[in-house]
Amino acid sequence: xxxxxxxxxxxxxxxxxxxxxxxxxxxxxxxxxxxxxxxxxxxxxxxxxxxxxxxxxxxxxxxxxxxxxxxxxxxxxxxxxxxxxxxxxxxxxxxxxxxxxxxxxxxxxxxxxxxxxxxxxxxxxxxxxxxxxxxxxxxxxxxxxxxxxxxxxxxxxxxxxxxxxxxxxxxxxxxxxxxxxxxxxxxxxxxxxxxxxxxxxxxxxxxxxxxxxxxxxxxxxxxxxxxxxxxxxxxxxxxxxxxxxxxxxxxxxxxxxxxxxxxxxxxxxxxxxxxxx
Numbered sequence: 001x002x003x004x005x006x007x008x009x010x011x012x013x014x015x016x017x018x019x020x021x022x023x024x025x026x027x028x029x030x031x032x033x034x035x036x037x038x039x040x041x042x043x044x045x046x047x048x049x050x051x052x053x054x055x056x057x058x059x060x061x062x063x064x065x066x067x068x069x070x071x072x073x074x075x076x077x078x079x080x081x082x083x084x085x086x087x088x089x090x091x092x093x094x095x096x097x098x099x100x101x102x103x104x105x106x107x108x109x110x111x112x113x114x115x116x117x118x119x120x121x122x123x124x125x126x127x128x129x130x131x132x133x134x135x136x137x138x139x140x141x142x143x144x145x146x147x148x149x150x151x152x153x154x155x156x157x158x159x160x161x162x163x164x165x166x167x168x169x170x171x172x173x174x175x176x177x178x179x180x181x182x183x184x185x186x187x188x189x190x191x192x193x194x195x196x197x198x199x200x201x202x203x204x205x206x207x208x209x210x211x212x213x214x215x216x217x218x219x220x221x222x223x224x225x226x227x228x229x230x231x232x233x234x235x236x237x238x239x240x241x242x243x244x245x246x247x248x249x250x251x252x253x254x255x256x257x258x259x260x261x262x263x264x265x266x267x268x269x270x271x272x273x274x275x276x277x
Contacts, residue, residue: 069194070145106146192220
């Protein structure tokens, strides 16, 4: 048996329900885990400022992994930031514009989108609580840790396979982050790398880590933690890579597994969980 000391969870289609709501007793769960000496990390494609607004009363207890591992913060302290070069993300902005897709520059303090796409503001505000609309994205000078492409036709996997993966994959870390999002970060930046950073800072081995996720941008995280859980509603190709399977997010699958962690007082045995394959 391994004692769990760090738990990381994706947000959308993982911890959140179909209406993007947190489980009812989530705050209580995080605090009970903390009493057992177990850290909980929200690991999301959302930026840190959005995550801080989602968890205003848990900033002391929770670790925040934003922008798919581009930035990590705990108790108000920045533990890691991977700032992209302006030359790099500006080249991505031009490539996205040529493809006719919607570019989102994920600045450390705000997201930036060109004014021609302001009609997508309701979607943007769901993930970025601060959005600034500009005439030309390449003129922005703010520091950024991620570049995101919004695909309103829900063809992110196709766009990744045909264009963004082949064209950008050797120079950047590129991942499908949902049906309508492709995320691009600095090479080596992903949620799994963020777990490794936390492991070194907190002296926690991978054998004491648990993680939850549903799609491709969670893959490295789910394979880094010894107890990686793919949600039952998750991307089917990942089932051959991820050790365990959690109930779907609309059944609060993350909370169901966390209840088992509490019941065993922080001790987790693989036999208690459903294999993903």
